Amino acid sequence: MASVGDLTTLGLQPNAAGEAPSVLIVGDGNFSFARAFLRKNAVAIGDSSIRVVATSLDTHEELLTMYPNAGGILDELHNGGVKVIHGINATRLETYDALVPESFDRIVFNFPHFAEGGNRRNKIHRHRQLLCDFFKSSTNVLKGEGQVWVTLCAGQGGTSVDPKQRAWGDTWQVVHCAAGAGLILESVHNCPVDELSALGYYSVGYQLRERAFWTQDSLSHVFCRERIGRRAQLPIEWDRDMSFWINDHFSEERLIDLLREFFPPEDMAVALTKLDDYHCSKTNRNAVTYRLHITSDIVALSKDDVNARATSALAAVEASEFADSRAS
Incomplete structure (x- = not known):
């Protein structure tokens, strides 16, 4: 059974061959999650005991325009040993030459949301489709026993352990979205919001602006491939x-x-x-x-x-x- 951990550690361990575990962070907005993860694991990342690739959908220029504070974060990531790539669509990971040669032990997507249309109220089926497309793409760059981590706001996931229960049709149905990619929910647990905040993480991107999502009571959903000897926490x-x-x-x-x-x-x-x-x-x-x-x-x-x-x-x-x- 793989160690699960939380978003600050991802339960990373050297694999059977002694290789350094690898992490792919997608859709990181202002890269403040990558910074928080770096600060928590600075020694291991610095000596290449953990390899981290952090990506954003925005280009470098778009990023600095939308999130003026991102420049300092990027400097810290580069100095700390995190590889940064811009212009990466999380639903087409297998199409990027910079990613395809590698496969990752962990793929992390925090607070995904379908943002097209700016501040218009988005249809919930768009969010579900984003999740479905991401999960299918992630399996193309995920190691055989790797994990996909998706953190959602309270009430979005649609599981029985969600602290904010909604009608099934009003949720993102994350477990069923993942099933279409052959993934099962290995674990779901509280996101360590306070610890991440202390490490410098803050969510942005609400209505395509430098505004935060409400992250209290959010849950991290950890998925793995089916039929690899692990069982789903929530069948x-x-x-x-x-x-x-x-x-x-x-x-x-x-x-x-x-x-x-x-x-x-x-x-x-x-x-x-x-x-x-x-x-x-x-x-x-x-x-x-x-x-x-x-x-x-x-x-x-x-x-x-x-x-x-x-x-x-x-x-x-x-x-x-x-x-x-x-x-x-």
Whole structure:
């Protein structure tokens, strides 16, 4: 089990080959997080025991225009041994020659937000799409057992441990966004806001200005690849309903046996709940409706994956000897 740590340390340890762990920081705005991380780990970064690459979406000129205080931060990073690259889009990491030759043990994205349109109120689906695109891109430059760290404001993530609970549709659904890239939520914990602040970090970029986000009670979400021997702190969950006609050969036990082919018990758990029994007096046929509650703490069950499994399972059920497939 990898050490998790927090945003000030990232739980970094030398790998099995004794190589220095590497960190990629994306979307750092004014680079004050990179500065805070440098100050906390100055000795290790200075002697190359930890390699850090810090990036921004803005060009150098845009950065200094938007964040006038960034110049001094950049000087400190260069002097401390942090490599700085400007003009890096976190959703296209694999397209940059400066990044592709490397792979990273940690990729960090703090308070991501879809900023296009300036101070207009942005649609929540834009933020989700940003996360989906970032997660997919990050796996192209992430080491096999590496971690992706995403810190969100209270209420944004949509997990059960979020201190500010919102309706599911009003959250960024971070776990489900990551699942589309084959990532599971290894850990979620409080962001050490006060310690980071003492180290010189302050969030900026709210409405594309040097204004801070509200970072108190924010959470760091730590993701890793599926099927590498780690389990999700919060297993992903889905519900899918299935209705079909049955004959006298039907039983729940036979249904469960058939579903195992599409939802392997070694990878995931499926709980069945009967929602409805229906009898058609006109055709003298019977139908049932079941809800499948699907969970896994080792497989990144994306929406597309679950839908494909459920569709294939229903087709198999309808073709089975316990289903009544006569035309109505």
